[in-house]
Amino acid sequence: MNIKINLLAFLLLIFSINANAQIKVGDRLPSLELLNTSSEKINVNQFKDKFVLIDFWASWCAPCRLGNKKLVKLHAELNPAKIEIIGISIDTDPNKWIKAIAKDKITFLQLIDPNGFDAKSALLFGVEELSSKYLFDEKGILIMKNPTEEEIINLIK
Amino acid sequence: MKIVHKKYILLFALTIMFAATSQAQIAKAEIQATGLTCSMCSNAINKQLKSLAEVENVEIDLNTNTFTVTLKENNSLKPSVFKENVEKAGFFIGSLILTVKPETIAKEPYILLDGKEKQANEILIQVLDKGYVTNKTFKKLSKSYKNSLTFNNNDETDFHIKVLN
Numbered sequence: 001m002n003i004k005i006n007l008l009a010f011l012l013l014i015f016s017i018n019a020n021a022q023i024k025v026g027d028r029l030p031s032l033e034l035l036n037t038s039s040e041k042i043n044v045n046q047f048k049d050k051f052v053l054i055d056f057w058a059s060w061c062a063p064c065r066l067g068n069k070k071l072v073k074l075h076a077e078l079n080p081a082k083i084e085i086i087g088i089s090i091d092t093d094p095n096k097w098i099k100a101i102a103k104d105k106i107t108f109l110q111l112i113d114p115n116g117f118d119a120k121s122a123l124l125f126g127v128e129e130l131s132s133k134y135l136f137d138e139k140g141i142l143i144m145k146n147p148t149e150e151e152i153i154n155l156i157k
Numbered sequence: 158m159k160i161v162h163k164k165y166i167l168l169f170a171l172t173i174m175f176a177a178t179s180q181a182q183i184a185k186a187e188i189q190a191t192g193l194t195c196s197m198c199s200n201a202i203n204k205q206l207k208s209l210a211e212v213e214n215v216e217i218d219l220n221t222n223t224f225t226v227t228l229k230e231n232n233s234l235k236p237s238v239f240k241e242n243v244e245k246a247g248f249f250i251g252s253l254i255l256t257v258k259p260e261t262i263a264k265e266p267y268i269l270l271d272g273k274e275k276q277a278n279e280i281l282i283q284v285l286d287k288g289y290v291t292n293k294t295f296k297k298l299s300k301s302y303k304n305s306l307t308f309n310n311n312d313e314t315d316f317h318i319k320v321l322n
Contacts, residue, residue, distance in 0.1 A: 060219040061198045116217070117200040130198040 022126020029140040032121055034088065034111035037098060042111055044086055045140060051083040051156060052136040053147075056122060058091045059100035061130040068104040074149055075108045082156050086111060090119045090130070184279065185256035186226040186239050191291060192248035197222055201246035209242065235266065236284045236316050251291050253284045254321065262318060270302055272320030281321040287311050 023030070029052060032044045044054065055071060057064035068087075075085050085108040091097040092114050101110055113119035117127065125134060135144040135152065144151065190196035197217065202224060206215045211232040216225040228234060236253060243250050256279050262269060270285060285308075287295050302308040308317050 058198075062195055063198060117203065128200045128204075129194075 023124070023134065023142055025142050025145065027142050029136045029142070030124060032124065034113050034121065036112075037101065037110050042109065044088075044111070047084040048140075049138050050081065051138060052140070053083060053085045053152065054125070054134045054136070055085065055087050056090065056125065056127045056132045057087055057130055058089055058116075059093075059096040060091070064131040065100065065104060067131050068100075068106060070149065072105055072107065074152065077153070078156050083152075084109065088113055088121055090114070090116050090122055090127075092116055182230075182232065182261055183228055183234055183236070183255050183257050184230075185228065186236075187252075187254040187256075188224040188226065188239055188243060189222055189251040189253075190224065190243050190246075190248040191251040196248050199246070199248075202243055202248055205242045205246040206239075209238070236289065237313065240288050250289050253289045255282050255284065256280070257282060262320075266315045268307060268315055268317045270305060270308065270317045270319055275320065275322065277322065282318040283321055285317045285319055286313075286315075289316075 029045045033041050034044070036042050044052065055067070057068065059065070071085060071087070078085075087106065087108065087110045089097045089100075089110065089112045091100075091112060094112055094114060097110075097112055097114075113121040115122075121127075125132070133146045134142055135147045135155075137143045137155075143155075147155075188202075190202055196202060197219060203215050203217065206212055206224065206226055211229050211234050212226055213229050214227040216227075217223075218225065226239070236255065239253055240250050258278075259274065259276060259280055261267070262280070262282060263274065267282075272282075284290075285295075285298050285302075290298065299309050302317075305317070307315060
């Protein structure tokens with residue numbers, strides 16, 4: 001009986017650790033394959049030797065849409081050989097996603113994981129609110145969560 | 158052991174019967190949340206509501222910014238549980254509309270302020286108390302219902318309602 005309870009507690013513990021698995025500063029950019037706007041599979045870890053900024057957003061998230069405008073400007077300012085900006089949308093309706101990309105004039109890479117906060121990428125990264133940004137360095141190590149524009153510019157210079 | 162078992166079954170049956178006949182029952186709650194940030198942009202409310210044992214399902218309508226919470230049968234939740242949990246998640250209730258059985262609102266802690274009692278299978282009610290509507294709406298309501306003996310007492314244990322259907 002006691003062993004059973006212990007086992008149960010142990011399993012619960014393991015499960016809760018897994019359930020809360022999320023990327024911490026110092027962790028490596030995981031392999032994660034999602035579709036882009038042309039329905040091609042793209043792995044977020046395929047960009048070697050450059051910084052990677054991942055931005056989680058959705059078309060219905062008003063603060064994210066404002067953030068998109070800033071990211072578009074930032075993307076134009078930065079050297080594309082040094083940083084890859086990747087937007088991951090958790091929109092459940094891909095049409096709304098496509099429309100939002102056109103409206104916000106986004107030119108950087110856009111991927112979709114159409115399952116809201118239950119999306120596997122959102123769970124993997126531990127996204128609890130939108131927008132959420134993750135900045136990885138040239139070696140693919142997470143160095144900052146939600147960096148400011150200034151912080152990104154200073155690092156990429 | 159067998160006797161104990163029987164006692165439990167009896168207790169269980171009584172609990173179910175008691176719950177079914179006398180407990181105020183809410184079938185569904187439609188919540189609009191407000192706050193300093195976009196309520197739909199956070200997973201906090203959804204997570205908080207799903208953590209309740211009585212909650213069967215939470216659906217999010219992004220067009221109306223509404224959380225629709227389906228509750229398990231024979232629950233004994235009061236409207237205050239939604240306010241408490243939305244606030245725990247860091248937001249406030251902007252509007253709370255409940256789907257209830259007609260007999261639910263015929264007794265305490267519900268006080269009918271507006272609309273008529275109906276003999277429908279399910280009725281829709283909105284909770285009008287402070288903390289269940291926006292501050293702006295509450296100010297308007299307290300003027301409209303200034304003749305009510307209880308509305309402006311802000312007693313947190315009673316719920317003033319309007320029947321919507």
